[in-house]
Structure formats: C-alpha cells, structure tokens
Amino acid sequence: MSSSSPHWPAPVADGPVDATVALPGSKSMTNRALILAALADEPVCVHRPLRSRDTELMADALRALGVGIGDDGDDWQTLPGELRGPARADVGLAGTVMRFLPPVAALARGEVAIDGDPRARERPMGPLIGALRALGAQIDDGGRGALPFTVRGTGAVPGGAVTIDASGSSQLVSGLLLAAPRFGEGVEVRHEGPPVPSAPHLAMTVRMLRDAGATVETGEDLWRVAPGPLRGGHWTIEPDLSNAAQFLGAALVTGGRVTVPGWPDATTQPGDALRGLLAGMGAEVSLGPDGLTVRGPGAGEYAGLEADLHEVGELTPVLAALAALAGSPSRLTGIAHLRGHETDRLAALVAELNRLGGDARELPDGLEIRPRPLRGGVFRTYDDHRMVMAAAVLGLAVPGVEVENPGTVGKTMPNFTELWASLRASA
Numbered sequence: 001m002s003s004s005s006p007h008w009p010a011p012v013a014d015g016p017v018d019a020t021v022a023l024p025g026s027k028s029m030t031n032r033a034l035i036l037a038a039l040a041d042e043p044v045c046v047h048r049p050l051r052s053r054d055t056e057l058m059a060d061a062l063r064a065l066g067v068g069i070g071d072d073g074d075d076w077q078t079l080p081g082e083l084r085g086p087a088r089a090d091v092g093l094a095g096t097v098m099r100f101l102p103p104v105a106a107l108a109r110g111e112v113a114i115d116g117d118p119r120a121r122e123r124p125m126g127p128l129i130g131a132l133r134a135l136g137a138q139i140d141d142g143g144r145g146a147l148p149f150t151v152r153g154t155g156a157v158p159g160g161a162v163t164i165d166a167s168g169s170s171q172l173v174s175g176l177l178l179a180a181p182r183f184g185e186g187v188e189v190r191h192e193g194p195p196v197p198s199a200p201h202l203a204m205t206v207r208m209l210r211d212a213g214a215t216v217e218t219g220e221d222l223w224r225v226a227p228g229p230l231r232g233g234h235w236t237i238e239p240d241l242s243n244a245a246q247f248l249g250a251a252l253v254t255g256g257r258v259t260v261p262g263w264p265d266a267t268t269q270p271g272d273a274l275r276g277l278l279a280g281m282g283a284e285v286s287l288g289p290d291g292l293t294v295r296g297p298g299a300g301e302y303a304g305l306e307a308d309l310h311e312v313g314e315l316t317p318v319l320a321a322l323a324a325l326a327g328s329p330s331r332l333t334g335i336a337h338l339r340g341h342e343t344d345r346l347a348a349l350v351a352e353l354n355r356l357g358g359d360a361r362e363l364p365d366g367l368e369i370r371p372r373p374l375r376g377g378v379f380r381t382y383d384d385h386r387m388v389m390a391a392a393v394l395g396l397a398v399p400g401v402e403v404e405n406p407g408t409v410g411k412t413m414p415n416f417t418e419l420w421a422s423l424r425a426s427a
C-alpha cells in the first residue's frame with residue numbers, strides 16, 4: 001500500500017501530556033470474531049469492531065464468499081449462509097486475513113482466488129498451505145508456497161491430524177484452529193520447530209473458539225478442536241491494547257500522564273504486557289475503575305528495557321522508539337520472526353533510528369539500542385503502521401521528525417493522527 005501522501009511532521013510535545021485516550025477496538029479480536037461469525041449457524045453481532053484496513057478487508061473477503069455482513073454504525077451483524085465461490089479476496093498486508101481466510105475458503109463450494117500487497121507475497125504462508133492440503137483441501141499455488149493462490153473448495157474439508165512448523169507466525173496455527181469446528185473430523189495441530197511466537201494470540205484463539213461453543217483441548221505445542229456447530233450471539237470487542245503502546249509511551253517521553261479507559265481486568269491481548277514492561281522502565285502504572293493510567297519520568301529519565309518480546313512481538317516498534325529516548329541501553333530479544341512482519345521490522349527500526357543519529361543494531365534475534373541525542377529527518381515507514389506510531393513517539397522529543405506515508409497507519413488505526421493531535425493539545 002505505498003502512497004504518495006505528503007510527509008507528516010510529527011508533533012513535538014510542548015510540555016508533559018495529560019490525557020485520556022479512548023482507543024478503537026482490537027484488530028485481533030475483530031478479525032477472529034468475523035471468522036467465527038462467518039462459520040456460525042446463527043446470526044452474530046460484533047459490537048464496537050475495529051474499522052480499519054485490516055478489518056474492512058476481512059469483512060469484504062467474507063462478503064465475497066457469501067457471508068451477509070450488515071453495518072449499523074456501531075455493530076457488524078452477520079447472517080449464516082452457504083460459503084461459495086467463485087470469488088476473489090484481497091488480503092492487503094493483513095496477517096490475520098492472509099492466515100485466517102484460506103481455511104474458510106477451503107470450506108466454500110467453488111474457487112477462491114486470494115492475493116494481497118506485494119509484501120504479503122513474501123510473508124510466511126507455506127506451512128499453512130501444506131497443512132490445508134494435508135487436511136484435504138485443494139490449493140493451486142504454482143509451487144510457490146506463498147500468495148497468490150487459488151483455493152478450490154468443494155464445500156467440505158475432511159480435517160484430521162497435521163504437523164506444522166509455526167515458528168514464523170502464530171497465525172499459521174490460529175487460522176487452522178478457527179475454521180476447524182467446521183472440518184469433518186475437526187483438527188489436531190502439532191507444532192514442530194523453533195518456538196511458536198505470540199502465545200497470547202494463541203490463547204485468544206482458543207478462548208474465542210470456546211466462547212463460540214467449540215470444544216478445544218491444548219497441550220504443549222498441541223491444539224485439538226472437535227467438529228461441531230459454532231453458535232451465534234454477541235461479541236464485544238475490547239480496545240486494542242497493542243495500539244495503547246504509543247499513547248502510554250507519550251507519558252514516559254514527556255513526563256506526563258495518559259489514561260486508557262476500558263482496559264480489561266482480564267484479557268488475552270498481548271498489549272496487557274505493557275503494564276509490566278513500562279513499569280520495568282520506571283513508569284508508574286495503575287489499573288483502576290477509570291482504566292489504565294501511566295505516569296512517566298520524561299525522556300532520558302527512564303530506564304532502558306531488557307526483555308524477551310517473543311510473546312508480544314507487535315509491541316516492538318514503539319518499545320524500540322522508547323528505548324532510543326531512554327536513560328540507559330536496551331536489549332530486545334526473541335523477535336527474529338519480526339523479519340517476516342509488515343516489513344523486516346528489525347532492519348527497518350535500525351535503519352530509521354540510525355538515520356536520526358541513533359545507535360541501534362540488529363542481534364540475531366532482536367535489537368540493541370543505546371540512547372544518543374537524536375536529530376530530525378525523514379522517518380521511512382515501509383508500509384508498516386507501527387513504524388508510523390514509533391516515529392510519532394520519537395517526534396515528541398525530537399524536533400523535525402517527518403513521517404513518510406502516514407496514511408499507512410490506517411492498517412489498524414485510521415484516526416491515529418487525530419488522536420495523536422488531541423494528546424498534544426492537552427500538553
């Protein structure tokens with residue numbers, strides 16, 4: 001999704017921020033709820049879904065397969081229907097769409113051609129294609145093991161046991177599990193290979209499947225989903241806690257206060273780890289009836305971060321920006337799989353931090369960042385929403401940060417620059 005939109009001058013904070021920021025819904029929950037709704041045999045209401053490129057692409061792809069999705073402003077309402085091709089589906093650059101949709105397409109009657117942005121063709125996909133074939137689906141990928149491909153659905157997938165290397169992305173497992181209640185024998189997925197990342201996202205898959213009425217058993221690197229109906233009902237989508245990172249980070253960088261209302265007491269979202277991570281950097285963190293409040297010491301005054309982010313990799317870009325403005329060095333590890341995200345995030349973060357005069361270097365499985373005075377300049381974003389968010393955090397403390405292609409943030413947060421401006425207005 002490259003665009004020629006002009007650069008966005010990231011606003012500099014003119015004092016400590018003091019703000020309450022209501023966040024849009026979780027991408028991960030919204031797209032799981034849409035898949036489970038499409039496979040349910042009763043109507044489903046998805047309340048307060050995230051509306052962004054990734055979730056609109058999911059809704060459009062499911063509509064193309066024959067799922068009725070009505071929109072009344074606050075909610076998406078789905079109606080059960082027969083899944084059918086021929087259809088074309090665009091996954092954009094959405095990992096959740098490219099990994100969760102093909103197993104649903106395999107349940108359709110007819111051909112479903114699936115493609116995405118050029119970078120989507122490079123993201124890990126082969127293990128899912130192989131697993132679907134082993135479970136009885138027909139897929140024509142021209143031998144590439146990647147997008148684009150055509151799923152030749154017959155209206156049914158036999159299912160059964162399969163072994164997969166999901167070290168490249170937890171979504172390869174989640175995609176199989178979410179559609180499995182509709183496979184003839186359900187599924188038993190076993191992972192073999194280096195550790196699977198993003199454990200909270202796998203827990204979210206299991207939790208939401210069970211909430212929709214599926215029977216799921218889990219073991220070490222093992223997931224079993226029994227065949228059976230998925231019920232209708234109501235999903236209320238939680239605020240996107242990963243997208244809280246940049247706003248809470250603004251409290252650290254400016255020595256201010258940020259509250260995110262509606263922070264759940266219990267959640268499977270990886271963003272909940274921000275509470276411990278930011279506290280470890282020296283922020284004051286409290287969860288109460290008003291939401292999550294973070295008070296920060298100010299740029300240069302908080303500690304760097306030594307953390308294994310394997311389970312919460314999507315927090316990395318914003319944490320790396322915070323690390324560059326910290327008072328001591330940081331080491332972020334366990335995140336080699338970020339090389340297969342929207343862009344190679346390890347390379348992109350090193351290149352852009354160092355372009356502003358920073359001192360970042362790649363580790364085999366992460367980043368080492370030593371704080372150094374930064375200067376303004378163009379910050380390239382590589383079609384990665386989280387690079388825009390990271391640049392905004394840097395811009396609070398570094399005059400003259402010009403963010404390339406800010407519109408790419410619409411992947412998960414189309415109103416990001418407006419929300420960011422409201423933060424600044426309260427400074």
Ligand SMILES: O=C(O)C1=C[C@@H](OP(=O)(O)O)[C@@H](O)[C@H](O)C1
Nearest residue numbers: 028169170171197198201313314
């Ligand atoms: O299942 C999900 O909703 C996600 C899983 C994670 O993917 P990886 O395991 O590929 O990192 C995460 O990074 C992504 O933003 C969302």
Ligand SMILES: C=C(OP(=O)(O)O)C(=O)O
Nearest residue numbers: 093094095096314341342
């Ligand atoms: C990795 C991410 O997205 P995706 O769902 O496209 O994998 C992300 O949002 O940080």
